[in-house]
Structures are given as structure tokens and as C-alpha cells.
Amino acid sequence: MNTGEPFSPSKALMILPVLILLGLFFGSVIYLFSNAFTAGDGFSMKYFQQIIDRPDYIVVFIRTIIASVIVALLAVILSYPIALLLWRADKWRNMLLIIVLVPWLVSLVVRTYGWIVLLGTKGFINSMLIWIGVIEDPLSLMFNDLGVIIGLTHVLIPFAVISILSSLLQIENNLEEASRVLGAGPVQTFRYIVLPLSLPGAFTALIVIYLACIGAIVTPILLGGLSQKFVGSQIYQEVMYAFNMNKAAAWSICLLALSFLSLVILKKIERRVLRGQE
Template structure:
């Protein structure tokens, strides 16, 4: 009884979250129904946005994993981990809008990168990075990579270091030990981090709106403009449901991989 009372406020928040998810599904069925979805799924613009959202999310996640893993490994082994962690965690907690703004200053035609390259005589005319998918991906990787680093770092730190030593003593090279011992044991962190980044990248709004061109819309930005420029709430709701479905489809293979890995680890 006491426990229930203690948990009640949290229950209220969970209910609030569940209701907003259910409300979303419900109102998209009531107000638009099948016709609205059929309309959306035959719209070539929406299809292109869906495809773009999917590939940008996947590329972002891949880059976060490939770049984030070495950083996590470095942090796990570094004696001055705490100092470096400050450099990872402070940018992570700064508002997305501010970090994206930093990239606008860096990547613009008269931005830091173009000015320096021209100053050094490497290029004559500015290269266009801002308002391209490349800029969106750079921004998203910057925004989400700390999540990946923290997920991987946490699973690296849970490993028993003696397993690695055993691998080395038994004659494995450094690379073999990494591939056969360290990497498989840290895979839960990698798949966990990847799911998180995929979901967040698929639903991103601010970064693609500010760094992407008008033609590089993602689903999140499309939803936002549907509400605040077109004032079509029903269509936006249906798109939000599409976003959910897309996110689930993107994460599903990772979940399968995770289950299989766990099975294999437990089987020894």
C-alpha cells in the first residue's frame, strides 16, 4: 500500500506519456483514417522525405558508432577519464539549438571553414556545406554521439578486465583480443547506443531545419511545418504516426541482433 502511494506520482507521469501516445494514434484514426494515410503514402514528396529520414538516420547512427567506439575505448582506458568526460558531457548537455548554431557559424559560406580554406589558398570559391544533407549529418552526429559514447563506455567499464588479459596471455595479438573478447562483450552497449541514436535522429527537428536546405526536409521538420505553416493538425498527426512506424522499422533489426548476441553470450 505504502509502495503504491510512493509510486503514484510517477504513475501519473507514465499515464501522461501513455495517453499522449494513445491520443496520437487515436486522433489520426478518427480524423483522417485510412484515406489520409493513403494520401500521404502516395505523395511523392512524403515518400522522398521518408526515405531521406531513414538514410540520414542510418548514416548518422553508423558514424556515431564508428567514431564513438574509439572514443569510448580511449575513455575506458585513460587514467584521466574524468577530465575527458567533462569535454564529452558539457557539450552533450548544451541545448541542441546552440550546438547547431555553432555549426552554422562553422560551415557557412563565410563561415570559419570556408574562410580559413580560402585564406590558405586551398580553394577559390566557397564550398557549399551549409544547407546540404552533409551539414545535417555533421550536426546530428555532433548532437547524438555523446549518447553513443556513454552507452559504450558504460558497457566497457562493466567488463572484467581479466578476460582481456587472459586473451593476451593465451597468445592473442592486441587486435585478436579486441575482436574476440573486448568487442563482443561491449556489443550490448553498441546496440543500445545505436537504437537510441536511430530513434532520436529519425525524430530530429531543429538540426535539419537549421542546417538543411529547403529541399533536405526530414520527417520531423515536415511535421513541424505542417503544424506551424500549413496549420494542418490531422496531417501532422498522421505523419507523426508514420514517424513512429519508421522508427520501429529502423530499430527492429538492432533488437533482433541484440537478442541473438545475448543468446550467444549466454550459450558461452
């Protein structure tokens, strides 16, 4: 719709609302920094020192990073068969897409609650296994890292499916046909045509899911409990129970730094892999 009209100041009022919203967002980020680096009246690294000095806090960071990497990889790998299924299901695609979209859009708490009902000591899986007679005492499936990884993976798979599917839908049909005519089997076609062309979507999913995981609060608290802390649950506790906004801000800055660093590394890997495919 680009008509390239000349600039007019009165029309510029149209972007005022968005500038206010963005201004408030970036303003809140500035607040975050000032809260994290201020103690009493002046500049201070006190809150960061408090975090770095505690070995158990470092464990929280490492646990969060490892779990997030596992979740991101799992989610992308498990999404591939679903995305391929939707890609091939021309007539049914819309209906199948609803099956993917609804779990994605249903509230995070509800989906996590579903996993509590499934994994809890008195939950569905344990009651069923005891009823069948496979086990006598309930297995501990949640309030540990396993529960958090299962929950987060399930919560984030729909996004990966959508991201990979949108890449797949860009592949032209005749590319596959050409590959077949030239004598490639289905495995070769997948390896040399479908997989490389779907990698951009897979990488987007990997990055977004990883970032969503390291900043997650609800699932780690509900499925991990307060003993197996993630960075998100630590921040929640700092705000809600300790009322220490400055320390929560310092944690948030560490989280931001971690995401930024991870983003740079992941982008570098993405570029290398995509270049290697050419």
C-alpha cells in the same frame, strides 16, 4: 532495499504522481491516434492517403531512413577510439568524461548553431579556405544532406561514447591479462575479448541514435533547410506553418510505425550478432 512489506492502500498514494504523469503521456498518445484517424466526425484514413499519394513525401521518408542509418553507424564507429581512450585513462577518466558530457548536455540548438558558424557560406571553414587561397568560391557544406549528417553525428556521438564505455568498464581486467598470457597480441585481444564484450553497449547506442535521428527536428531544419526535408522538419512545418494538426498527427503515426518496425529489425540483428559471438 527490498523489504517486502505488505500492501497498504494509503502508502500506495506515493506512486500516484508518477501514475498521473504516465497517464498524461499515454493519454497524449491516444490523442495522437484519434487526431490522425479522424476527419470531420468519423473515422478516416484521409490524412494517411494524403501522405501516401505524394511521391515527394516517400522521398522524405527514404531520405530520413538512409541518413539515420549512416549517422548511427558513423557515430558508433567514431565513438570506439574515444571510448577506448577513456577506458584506458584511469586517472584522467573523470576529466575526459566531462569533455564528452558537456557537449552532450549543451543545448541541441547551440551545438547545431556551432555547425552553422563552421559550415555556412560565410562560415569559419569557408572563410579560412578562401583566406588561405585553397578555394575562391565558398563550398556548399550545409543546406544539404551532408550538413545534416555531420551535425547529427556530432550531436549524438557523446551518447555512443557513454554507452560503449559503460560496457567496456564491465570487462574484468584479468580477462585481458589472461588473453595476453595465452599469447594473444593486442589485435587478437581486441577482436576476441574487447570487441565482443563491448557490443551490447554499441548496439544500445546504435538503436537509440537511429531512433533519435528519425525523430530529429532541430538539426534537419537548421542544417538541411526546408528544401531537403526530413520527417521531423515535415512535421514541424505541418504544425507551425500549415496549422494542420491532423496531418501532423498522421505523420507522427507513420514515424512511430517506422520506429517500431526499425526497433524490431534492429533487435533481431542485435540478437543474431550477439549470438554469433558466443
